[in-house]
Amino acid sequence: MKPEYCTPVKLAVFCLVALLAACGVEEPAGDPMEAGQERWLRYCASCHGAEGEGRPPSFPPVAGSEWLELPSEALALIVLRGLRGEIEVKGEKYRGFMPPMRHMSDEDIALSVAWMEETWGDREATLQARDIAELRDRVMGDRQPMEGLDGVTSALEQLENQGPETNRP
């Protein structure tokens, strides 16, 4: 007959091993937040400001923007596809044009979206470079910038309806 204490002891050992394994996971080189800020300053700050404050009335702020409550994919889509038409940010109307920024690498887009989310959206970033690559693939044919918030919402719906597989040729 096995002694009773065996199970908790095994459990404790298992937990310890799992914990050690988790600690051993390598952090990617460099601080991702620092890299994110660097991308923000390089690619986005010229219009949206270094502090995300925007330049009204032409360029909307991102700091404090309700757009940061949209799913991460929506934010990545704005960068990949661009945005135009009338939108509202923090109670102000904007009618500008953000050009698509497909020249940015997957990693640069992931890092700048992550920077926005973690700095001004107060939430954990979830998209990795590989997610951007997949998204880029799936919106390859969509050459027109999205039209306002409705455009973003329907682009998201379209992605969901397609499912990850069906778009593959």
Ligand code: HEC
């Ligand atoms: C050339 C100027 C320009 C650059 C560069 C630019 N944007 Fe924009 N962005 C705009 C404009 C203009 C709008 C509003 C478009 C409209 O009025 O329909 C906008 C809208 C947005 C929005 C939604 C509205 C808001 O303010 O919350 C987000 C999010 C955003 N941009 C993120 C980014 C990110 C991330 C980058 C860098 C990768 C970036 N933008 C680079 C001009 C720019």
